[in-house]
Amino acid sequence: xxxxxxxELFGDIDLGWEHTKNKLFLGLIFxxxxxxxxxxxxxxxxxxxxxxxxxxxxxxSLVQFFTVDGSRRPELAGFRGAIVASVMLMLFTxxxxxxxxxxxxxxxxxxxxxxxxxxxLEANLANLAGVPSIVYGLLALAALVNGIxxxxxxxxxxxxxALLVMPIIIVSSQEALxxxxxxxxxxxxxxxATKWQTIKEVVLxxxxxxxxxxxxxxxxxAIGETxxxxxxxxxxxxxxxxxxxxxxxxxxxxxxxxxxEPSQHFIHLAGVGIVVLLSILLTMNGVAIYLRNKYExxx
Amino acid sequence: xxxxxxxxxxxxxxxxxxxxxxxxxxxxxxLFGCAAxxxxxxxxxxxxxxxxxxxxxxxxxxxxxxxxxxxxQTITFTEFFTGTRWAPDxxxxxxxxxxxxxxxxxxxxxxxxxxxxxxxxxxxxxxxYSSKSVRSKLKPTLEVLAGIPTIVYGYFAISFIxxxxxxxxxxxxxxxxxxxxxxxxxxxxxxxxxxPMVSSxxxxxxxxxxxDLRNGAYALGATKFDVSLNVVIPAAVSGIFASxxxxxxxAIGETxxxxxxxxxxxxxxxxxxxxxxxxxxxxxxxxRGTSAVGTVEYQSLFAVGLVLxxxxxxxxxxxxxxxxxxxxxxx
Numbered sequence: 001x002x003x004x005x006x007x008e009l010f011g012d013i014d015l016g017w018e019h020t021k022n023k024l025f026l027g028l029i030f031x032x033x034x035x036x037x038x039x040x041x042x043x044x045x046x047x048x049x050x051x052x053x054x055x056x057x058x059x060x061s062l063v064q065f066f067t068v069d070g071s072r073r074p075e076l077a078g079f080r081g082a083i084v085a086s087v088m089l090m091l092f093t094x095x096x097x098x099x100x101x102x103x104x105x106x107x108x109x110x111x112x113x114x115x116x117x118x119x120x121l122e123a124n125l126a127n128l129a130g131v132p133s134i135v136y137g138l139l140a141l142a143a144l145v146n147g148i149x150x151x152x153x154x155x156x157x158x159x160x161x162a163l164l165v166m167p168i169i170i171v172s173s174q175e176a177l178x179x180x181x182x183x184x185x186x187x188x189x190x191x192x193a194t195k196w197q198t199i200k201e202v203v204l205x206x207x208x209x210x211x212x213x214x215x216x217x218x219x220x221x222a223i224g225e226t227x228x229x230x231x232x233x234x235x236x237x238x239x240x241x242x243x244x245x246x247x248x249x250x251x252x253x254x255x256x257x258x259x260x261e262p263s264q265h266f267i268h269l270a271g272v273g274i275v276v277l278l279s280i281l282l283t284m285n286g287v288a289i290y291l292r293n294k295y296e297x298x299x
Numbered sequence: 300x301x302x303x304x305x306x307x308x309x310x311x312x313x314x315x316x317x318x319x320x321x322x323x324x325x326x327x328x329x330l331f332g333c334a335a336x337x338x339x340x341x342x343x344x345x346x347x348x349x350x351x352x353x354x355x356x357x358x359x360x361x362x363x364x365x366x367x368x369x370x371x372q373t374i375t376f377t378e379f380f381t382g383t384r385w386a387p388d389x390x391x392x393x394x395x396x397x398x399x400x401x402x403x404x405x406x407x408x409x410x411x412x413x414x415x416x417x418x419x420x421x422x423x424x425x426x427x428y429s430s431k432s433v434r435s436k437l438k439p440t441l442e443v444l445a446g447i448p449t450i451v452y453g454y455f456a457i458s459f460i461x462x463x464x465x466x467x468x469x470x471x472x473x474x475x476x477x478x479x480x481x482x483x484x485x486x487x488x489x490x491x492x493x494x495p496m497v498s499s500x501x502x503x504x505x506x507x508x509x510x511d512l513r514n515g516a517y518a519l520g521a522t523k524f525d526v527s528l529n530v531v532i533p534a535a536v537s538g539i540f541a542s543x544x545x546x547x548x549x550a551i552g553e554t555x556x557x558x559x560x561x562x563x564x565x566x567x568x569x570x571x572x573x574x575x576x577x578x579x580x581x582x583x584x585x586x587r588g589t590s591a592v593g594t595v596e597y598q599s600l601f602a603v604g605l606v607l608x609x610x611x612x613x614x615x616x617x618x619x620x621x622x623x624x625x626x627x628x629x630x
Binding site: 018021022025026028029030032033035036037039040042043046047050099100101102103104106107108111112120121123124125126127128130131132133134135136138139141142143146163166167170194195196197199200220221224225226227230231233235252255256259260267270271274277278281285 | 333337417429446454459523548551582586619
């Protein structure tokens with residue numbers, strides 16, 4: 001008897017629609033997830049295609065591309081000056097941002113008491129990470145290029161990039177420091193070491209692989225940034241810089257300069273430049289992942 | 300035995316220990332100095348933008364007034380915020396920021412229509428549906444999308460999205476021949492760029508929802524569809540909103556992709572295939588380095604930069620608020 005009523009009870013419910021609804025929904029969100037992947041594939045194919053057409057139809061010689069500086073005439077233009085400028089930019093950015101970023105991270109993780117000032121520092125950091133990159137360019141333009149009067153030189157670009165990536169370095173260093181177990185610190189204190197000795201001799205060496213990984217990823221971000229360099233005034237030279245006080249145009253600004261030209265030859269030069277830029281970024285990310293995997297097991 | 304421990308104080312008060320303590324205090328001060336530099340950066344941004352924007356509105360920088368200059372209002376705030384023509388460098392100049400503010404807002408809203416639905420769906424798929432092996436491939440792929448420089452997205456827009464994808468559509472459906480730049484390609488490209496931000500932060504928020512809530516719903520006979528839409532998303536809603544705000548903030552400040560995709564023609568239009576100009580694109584078009592100091596074009600950079608900075612600042616504060624609310628709920 002009771003089975004009868006059960007059957008009637010369930011008989012009213014048509015689960016067919018529920019099943020279809022679930023399947024449709026899964027199909028929908030799977031398709032949405034693939035959208036990003038498809039766009040990435042299209043982007044890479046597009047760049048590869050322009051690279052190929054550039055080499056074959058516009059006869060861009062890779063040898064010339066790597067050994068000649070930029071030029072107003074597309075058939076004479078190369079990428080050497082831009083590559084050298086970007087490498088130098090990255091070097092000075094690393095020097096400027098690494099120590100201050102690491103110092104801030106160590107202060108916030110190891111020393112900072114839980115006070116209002118500390119919370120202000122943290123909130124400020126979160127805000128800095130969201131400031132548009134072009135604003136850092138304006139800061140360098142007004143304070144250094146025209147304020148002190150340095151002109152559009154490489155070190156001014158480095159300062160803008162260093163301020164831009166500093167929050168990224170700080171946050172990733174904080175995570176690396178947090179991953180060092182407290183037992184390691186306590187072991188050091190038990191031998192009578194001061195806080196600073198513990199940090200210097202025990203915590204930092206243990207956290208260093210994570211810190212370096214984060215720094216490399218931050219520098220990869222810096223090397224692809226265009227807007228701050230444009231603001232500093234990087235668009236108006238083609239020559240290779242020889243030192244931090246020379247005028248410069250980095251890889252992304254050179255690519256922008258070419259891509260904004262109406263001539264198809266220049267646009268394909270930009271395509272070849274993008275392949276070089278993406279290869280460098282890929283290498284840097286590869287090194288970062290290698291470092292992470294190599295040391296991940298040890299800590 | 301006990302006599303040795305009694306000598307304890309003697310050990311700690313040795314000269315070496317004192318030097319160590321001193322080094323520790325010095326290190327602490329130096330490290331605090333590093334942290335103070337980050338605050339100094341924020342203050343300098345504020346100062347530089349306000350100082351130079353003052354010369355745009357009042358004809359003199361604040362620092363110049365302090366050494367004896369005088370303010371004389373040249374551009375009224377009414378004109379700046381309500382004028383509908385933007386051409387500070389024109390021979391008959393106009394200083395209404397609305398056209399380029401429209402450009403920025405249009406791109407931001409358009410990009411949100413791409414990144415928010417797709418990013419949320421991706422997050423839901425990654426968090427609730429995908430198998431471990433699919434997840435381990437899909438996640439790094441989307442991270443690659445986030446690591447590509449914005450200039451490359453701009454290039455993608457002018458070399459593919461605009462001529463190959465949108466061009467034929469505009470031509471055949473609307474009879475409009477599309478130019479080198481279009482508002483729609485800017486929206487699409489910025490949308491693609493911000494998908495990974497929405498998907499990864501929303502996914503974190505969804506993963507943080509306790510399994511007890513899901514199991515409770517399953518016990519009531521709910522399907523996965525019900526659980527996803529009626530349990531997981533409502534429970535993770537403040538974290539998901541935080542990701543939306545971050546994506547919007549990023550789209551507002553986005554520069555190179557919109558400059559290359561959407562162009563340099565400041566106008567308010569509803570035609571998605573026409574060229575427009577965002578605030579950031581204006582700044583790029585005026586980037587003249589040292590040569591332009593003291594001109595209205597140069598000063599206008601900072602006025603526009605200040606508006607841009609304040610817009611993203613509001614977004615960042617909102618994001619912070621949502622994030623804190625979410626942490627309160629589940630931790």
